[in-house]
Amino acid sequence: MDDPNNGVLAVDVVARSQWRTVAGRFFSHRFAVAALLAALAGYAFTFLAEPLTGWNYKELSSDLSQGPSSRHWFGTDTIGHDMFAQSMRGLQVSIHVSMVVATIATVLGTVLGAVQGWFRGRVDAGVGLLVDFLLILPLLPVLMVLATRTRAIGGSSLMFVAVVIGLFLWAPLARVVRGEVFSIREKEFIEAAAALGASNTRIIFRHLIPNVMSSVIVYATLTVATAILVETALAFLGFGIQPPEVSLGALVDEGRDAARTRWWLFYLPGAVLISLVLCVNFVGDGLRDAFDPRQRRRR
Amino acid sequence: MLAYATRKLLISIPVLFFATLVAFLLVATVDPIAEQRVFLLSQPGGAEQVARLEASLGLDKPLVERYGTWLGDLARGDMGSSTENGRAVTTLLGEAIPVTLRLVVAATVISVVFGVAVGVVSAVRKYSVFDNVSTFFAFLFFAMPVFWLGAVLKDLGIRFNDWWGRRIFFTIGEQSPRLDADFWGTWADRAGHIILPALTLILIQLAATSRFQRSAMLDVLESDYVRTARAKGVPRHRVVTRHALRNALLPVVSYTGLTFGTLIGGTVVTEVVFNWQGMGRLFLDSLLDGDVAVSQGWLLAVGVSVIAVNLLTDLVYGLLDPRVRHG
Amino acid sequence: MSTGGAVPSDPATGSATWQPDSTAILSVRDLKVDFVTDDGVVQAVRGVSWDVYEGEVLAIAGESGSGKSVSVLAAMGLLPPDARVSGSISHRGRELLGMPEKQLERLRGSAMSMVFQDPMTSLNPVMSVGDQIAEGARVHRKLRRKPARERAVELLDLVGIADAARRVDAYPHEFSGGMRQRAMIAMAIANDPDVLIADEPTTALDVTIQAQILDVLERARQAVDSALILITHDLGVVARTAHRLFVMYAGRTAETGMVDDVFEHPAHPYTAGLLAAIPRLDTPRGRRLIPIEGSPPSMLSPPPGCAFQPRCGRASDLCPKNPPPPLMLVSVPSHYSACHHPLTPLQTPIAEDSDV
Numbered sequence: 009m010d011d012p013n014n015g016v017l018a019v020d021v022v023a024r025s026q027w028r029t030v031a032g033r034f035f036s037h038r039f040a041v042a043a044l045l046a047a048l049a050g051y052a053f054t055f056l057a058e059p060l061t062g063w064n065y066k067e068l069s070s071d072l073s074q075g076p077s078s079r080h081w082f083g084t085d086t087i088g089h090d091m092f093a094q095s096m097r098g099l100q101v102s103i104h105v106s107m108v109v110a111t112i113a114t115v116l117g118t119v120l121g122a123v124q125g126w127f128r129g130r131v132d133a134g135v136g137l138l139v140d141f142l143l144i145l146p147l148l149p150v151l152m153v154l155a156t157r158t159r160a161i162g163g164s165s166l167m168f169v170a171v172v173i174g175l176f177l178w179a180p181l182a183r184v185v186r187g188e189v190f191s192i193r194e195k196e197f198i199e200a201a202a203a204l205g206a207s208n209t210r211i212i213f214r215h216l217i218p219n220v221m222s223s224v225i226v227y228a229t230l231t232v233a234t235a236i237l238v239e240t241a242l243a244f245l246g247f248g249i250q251p252p253e254v255s256l257g258a259l260v261d262e263g264r265d266a267a268r269t270r271w272w273l274f275y276l277p278g279a280v281l282i283s284l285v286l287c288v289n290f291v292g293d294g295l296r297d298a299f300d301p302r303q304r305r306r307r
Numbered sequence: 308m309l310a311y312a313t314r315k316l317l318i319s320i321p322v323l324f325f326a327t328l329v330a331f332l333l334v335a336t337v338d339p340i341a342e343q344r345v346f347l348l349s350q351p352g353g354a355e356q357v358a359r360l361e362a363s364l365g366l367d368k369p370l371v372e373r374y375g376t377w378l379g380d381l382a383r384g385d386m387g388s389s390t391e392n393g394r395a396v397t398t399l400l401g402e403a404i405p406v407t408l409r410l411v412v413a414a415t416v417i418s419v420v421f422g423v424a425v426g427v428v429s430a431v432r433k434y435s436v437f438d439n440v441s442t443f444f445a446f447l448f449f450a451m452p453v454f455w456l457g458a459v460l461k462d463l464g465i466r467f468n469d470w471w472g473r474r475i476f477f478t479i480g481e482q483s484p485r486l487d488a489d490f491w492g493t494w495a496d497r498a499g500h501i502i503l504p505a506l507t508l509i510l511i512q513l514a515a516t517s518r519f520q521r522s523a524m525l526d527v528l529e530s531d532y533v534r535t536a537r538a539k540g541v542p543r544h545r546v547v548t549r550h551a552l553r554n555a556l557l558p559v560v561s562y563t564g565l566t567f568g569t570l571i572g573g574t575v576v577t578e579v580v581f582n583w584q585g586m587g588r589l590f591l592d593s594l595l596d597g598d599v600a601v602s603q604g605w606l607l608a609v610g611v612s613v614i615a616v617n618l619l620t621d622l623v624y625g626l627l628d629p630r631v632r633h634g
Numbered sequence: 635m636s637t638g639g640a641v642p643s644d645p646a647t648g649s650a651t652w653q654p655d656s657t658a659i660l661s662v663r664d665l666k667v668d669f670v671t672d673d674g675v676v677q678a679v680r681g682v683s684w685d686v687y688e689g690e691v692l693a694i695a696g697e698s699g700s701g702k703s704v705s706v707l708a709a710m711g712l713l714p715p716d717a718r719v720s721g722s723i724s725h726r727g728r729e730l731l732g733m734p735e736k737q738l739e740r741l742r743g744s745a746m747s748m749v750f751q752d753p754m755t756s757l758n759p760v761m762s763v764g765d766q767i768a769e770g771a772r773v774h775r776k777l778r779r780k781p782a783r784e785r786a787v788e789l790l791d792l793v794g795i796a797d798a799a800r801r802v803d804a805y806p807h808e809f810s811g812g813m814r815q816r817a818m819i820a821m822a823i824a825n826d827p828d829v830l831i832a833d834e835p836t837t838a839l840d841v842t843i844q845a846q847i848l849d850v851l852e853r854a855r856q857a858v859d860s861a862l863i864l865i866t867h868d869l870g871v872v873a874r875t876a877h878r879l880f881v882m883y884a885g886r887t888a889e890t891g892m893v894d895d896v897f898e899h900p901a902h903p904y905t906a907g908l909l910a911a912i913p914r915l916d917t918p919r920g921r922r923l924i925p926i927e928g929s930p931p932s933m934l935s936p937p938p939g940c941a942f943q944p945r946c947g948r949a950s951d952l953c954p955k956n957p958p959p960p961l962m963l964v965s966v967p968s969h970y971s972a973c974h975h976p977l978t979p980l981q982t983p984i985a986e987d988s989d990v
Contacts, residue, residue: 149605241572289446553760
């Protein structure tokens with residue numbers, strides 16, 4: 009114990025090898041890895057779509073209501089939009105929105121949950137009331153009301169929609185983090201940190217939160233999927249992201265009456281949307297297995 | 308159990324008040340006469356007319372007073388009336404609620420019953436063909452947006468009708484317009500209309516419920532008390548039904564309560580897809596028209612139903628779990 | 635025994651003294667248990683053999699991971715389905731390994747029963763204690779609700795729960811840890827088993843009530859006149875409870891014999907190490923307790939030869955080459971040890987064959 013860094017180094021090595029184990033387990037999960045690669049490739053492709061096909065999502069071509077062809081991969085709508093360019097733009101928007109939502113919800117949920125679990129008492133009860141309220145709140149109707157209220161102040165912009173959704177989606181994570189903090193706060197290393205006079209902030213951010221990261225990461229992935237579904241549902245109902253910006257939800261809404269005659273307008277944007285959510289869910293599933301091998305299939 | 312039920316009931320009273328506040332405030336700042344205001348103010352002498360209109364609707368009063376008035380009216384069973392068509396909000400809700408309730412009840416009951424059954428069988432026969440097939444479909448439907456699934460089922464229904472040469476699935480509305488039938492005829496017609504919308508909600512709810520029940524059941528099957536029961540020589544089917552299932556139902560009961568809010572959202576979307584004249588359409592129109600009284604009444608009705616459902620799930624939980632009942 | 639009825643009880647063997655000429659109730663021969671996991675094959679049990687005789691208390695001792703719980707769970711047929719079991723386990727001559735689940739169910743809880751380690755998690759939280767005790771009688775004896783309930787009250791009374799007639803309707807969360815373990819014992823003897831297995835029955839309990847629970851266990855055993863297999867890591871518990879001791883190390887036999895003989899003349903360095911590490915009243919003042927250096931091996935890749943050799947002061951070149959077979963001591967028959975360099979001389983392998 010002459011070297012003061014000894015203990016710290018040891019902990020660091022253990023932590024690093026744990027992450028390596030988790031990463032190893034994740035990468036042995038073929039579906040999850042494929043899904044992650046597909047999602048990343050899809051995202052990269054949204055930027056390559058225009059140079060590859062030559063169509064911008066805002067551009068109106070003279071080809072009206074055409075089926076899929078080598079010229080328009082996903083066909084065109086009644087006023088000449090290239091549906092592939094539109095779908096790719098929608099995909100990009102969905103990914104951006106869901107990332108913002110997940111970031112906001114994850115930070116809020118983690119910090120508030122940890123604060124609840126660490127301070128207990130009144131703080132816990134107060135935040136807990138808010139959590140309980142948010143958990144049972146019918147989210148979609150409330151967001152619809154908020155959308156009508158905020159349209160005047162630029163409420164249909166991409167960022168604004170994302171922030172509002174994010175403010176409502178942190179409750180499930182907060183509940184989980186609170187529960188885990190309740191159980192690890194009794195552990196010796198937390199008591200030791202507290203006994204050494206570490207500040208509350210330090211304990212929460214340096215000791216508690218790093219120890220609940222596995223749940224945080226898994227829930228963050230789930231939140232991405234939820235955010236995509238909420239954003240597109242709002243757009244479908246006409247309350248979310250507004251034209252000329254594109255949402256996959258709005259594309260499906262516009263295409264659904266044409267499902268029988270011009271199927272590409274409805275089925276193709278929908279397929280893009282489902283593929284995205286499926287990929288996110290597969291990644292989430294792989295992550296959960298990697299962090300919690302107990303539930304995992306033995307080979 | 309009685310003490311537990313009373314306590315739960317008493318807790319929901321302040322929650323109910325909170326719900327009225329949220330329902331009121333969410334919409335209260337909407338200007339119900341926005342269009343008239345613009346028009347009137349461009350006319351000579353319009354300002355007085357606007358003032359008169361505001362006074363008649365109570366808009367000149369402070370927010371707190373308006374909330375008090377609204378609450379007082381509410382206590383007398385008066386939720387105001389629509390600024391669009393002048394009909395009482397209570398009447399509008401009275402027409403819309405039964406329509407939506409049919410859909411919600413059918414979807415909830417069927418998805419919970421089948422979700423529990425599928426989840427239990429999947430867990431007991433882990434990694435069997437049944438488990439793998441149900442896992443596949445659960446994953447698929449879990450990733451599906453309600454609006455897309457609804458529209459797909461609608462499209463498939465229409466294509467099926469065309470192929471069959473007769474209309475089997477109704478895809479528009481909650482019942483045939485100007486239907487002249489007896490009691491059974493009416494319900495048969497309604498059943499034909501409800502199949503596809505209900506299926507939309509069921510498939511999505513079923514995906515989540517069955518996965519949730521499966522993992523709850525797997526946890527319980529690995530528990531020490533299930534091992535104890537097996538050590539007593541209790542036959543396998545009895546271990547599953549008497550020991551495991553009751554414990555594994557607990558998380559699913561709370562889950563069903565918690566996702567009721569999500570189901571409401573799904574119902575709004577489904578009603579829009581299938582053109583039902585239910586709660587979803589009522590709400591959407593009220594928002595688009597800036598019909599404040601209707602939006603407030605709608606939010607309150609939905610809030611009350613969410614509170615009621617959560618009270619119900621609390622009671623069921625108490626019946627199943629003595630620790631909660633006694634605690 | 636086909637109906638799971640009363641065990642033939644002989645007043646002569648009702649006492650706690652074990653007769654060497656009694657018949658074996660449970661016989662384990664060359665038992666091996668493997669678990670296939672993501673990280674590799676865990677060899678939990680690597681060929682052990684033992685018998686339990688009528689009316690005796692056999693203690694199986696060893697560190698956690700030595701395979702002691704796994705061997706009795708194999709006998710009960712309670713291992714997870716991914717366990718690979720080989721060898722033989724027979725109950726009164728009937729082979730249990732490979733027996734159809736239906737037949738095993740008839741034996742479990744009637745002829746053989748088990749008390750588990752953690753009473754906080756081993757009782758069903760949503761079922762009343764009485765129902766859980768009565769369930770065994772209802773399943774095996776086809777008793778109706780009322781007589782089964784009366785049986786539960788009787789059993790609760792036997793294990794020392796005061797006011798049993800009222801407590802029978804209580805739920806587990808209304809019981810303390812000690813009371814729950816008493817209820818577990820009541821459950822285990824509900825159908826007069828002839829083997830009772832207790833897997834670390836006092837480990838999860840408060841130190842102050844451990845002795846009480848051991849007393850209750852002994853009283854319950856005598857009430858139904860069964861044999862008891864007591865799994866423990868605590869040689870103090872062995873000294874006060876058991877007639878015979880079986881020491882396991884890394885899934886193999888280390889030493890076995892009558893408790894007094896083994897405590898007096900341990901032949902295996904591991905047993906000697908365990909004994910040196912426990913405080914005893916008869917050791918001279920000021921003598922230090924000596925812990926065993928090192929830690930038990932990983933069962934994913936146990937060392938070749940004698941598994942104790944890396945921690946053993948007496949190890950030679952021979953030890954990592956061949957695993958030593960259990961051999962009888964020269965001085966005491968019925969006392970066996972598996973060691974190349976025993977503290978007390980063993981007979982040579984060819985001298986006498988035995989089925990142990």
